[in-house]
Amino acid sequence: MTRRDEYYNRAKQEGLRARSAYKLRQLDERFGLLEPGQVVVDLGAAPGGWLQVAAAKVGSDGVVVGVDRQRMRPLEAPQVTLLRADLTESETVSEIASLAPGGTADVVLSDMAPNMSGQYELDHARSVYLAELALEVAEELLETGGSFVAKVFDGPDVAGFRARVDDAFAAETATRPAATRASSSEQYVIGQGYLTGPVTEGMRIEGEITAVGAEGDGILKIEGYTVFVPAAETGEQVTVEVETVQPRFAFARLIDDEG
Numbered sequence: 001m002t003r004r005d006e007y008y009n010r011a012k013q014e015g016l017r018a019r020s021a022y023k024l025r026q027l028d029e030r031f032g033l034l035e036p037g038q039v040v041v042d043l044g045a046a047p048g049g050w051l052q053v054a055a056a057k058v059g060s061d062g063v064v065v066g067v068d069r070q071r072m073r074p075l076e077a078p079q080v081t082l083l084r085a086d087l088t089e090s091e092t093v094s095e096i097a098s099l100a101p102g103g104t105a106d107v108v109l110s111d112m113a114p115n116m117s118g119q120y121e122l123d124h125a126r127s128v129y130l131a132e133l134a135l136e137v138a139e140e141l142l143e144t145g146g147s148f149v150a151k152v153f154d155g156p157d158v159a160g161f162r163a164r165v166d167d168a169f170a171a172e173t174a175t176r177p178a179a180t181r182a183s184s185s186e187q188y189v190i191g192q193g194y195l196t197g198p199v200t201e202g203m204r205i206e207g208e209i210t211a212v213g214a215e216g217d218g219i220l221k222i223e224g225y226t227v228f229v230p231a232a233e234t235g236e237q238v239t240v241e242v243e244t245v246q247p248r249f250a251f252a253r254l255i256d257d258e259g
Helices: 003-014 021-031 049-058 092-099 120-141 158-168
Strands: 039-043 063-068 080-084 105-110 142-153 169-175 186-194 204-208 218-222 225-229 237-245 249-254
Touching: 021 049, 021 142, 021 186, 039 049, 039 120, 049 063, 049 105, 063 092, 080 092, 092 120, 105 120, 120 142, 120 158, 120 186, 142 158, 158 169, 158 186, 204 218, 218 237, 225 237
Parallel strands: 039 063, 039 105, 063 080, 105 142, 225 249
Antiparallel strands: 142 186, 169 186, 204 237, 218 225, 237 249
8 A cells, every 4th residue: 555545544534634633743743833722824725625634632621723724614613713814905904813712822834835837846836935934924823932833845945934934933843743744845834932031042142141040140130031050159340242032032142231
């Protein structure tokens, strides 16, 4: 039995709408993307295989918003809401936010792919364009620490897209789930730990160390956000340069005021 037959037949037996559901399952098993009670946005959701997987993982306390230009058959899952919309239209993000509790999401997924032209360079470029649209939605909706998944076709434009994801998240990687057809050039770019703090790498900050943490690092507070500064003491006025940014804290190094 070929890999294609295996996943196709398994999807039919389990009542899944698409074999691609196994890709999301495998991504979730590896990266721990989906949890009970989350708000998940699925872009390019038709025919609904990823919606089924997400709905099962977030459970009755979660919310899943499926977005696609195509009309989709409703799912028998009350936590799933469908939105027929075009991501290139400016009002779409607001429409998605109106369906998400608090107007935010914990996870943004995209399995979008372009209509195939048969010209690989063009199809690759279009796939990255769709992934960039998905990233823009994620940057509007994700909570601090949230996760992002987007499909792209391999090619020269992927590196630039991955760099954008790397800038926006604490961790970035790309992978091919086992359910991906061997002949396919697709891969999934994963971003985890969405960064929404008030500091960025390389930023210089002046302030007062207000406390010393358990590991001995000085603590500098910026709009309620914690910056750890090694070798700094409580009450010390410092100038620091941010080196590493995480969703809820950052590390910085002391620099000379004249620097």
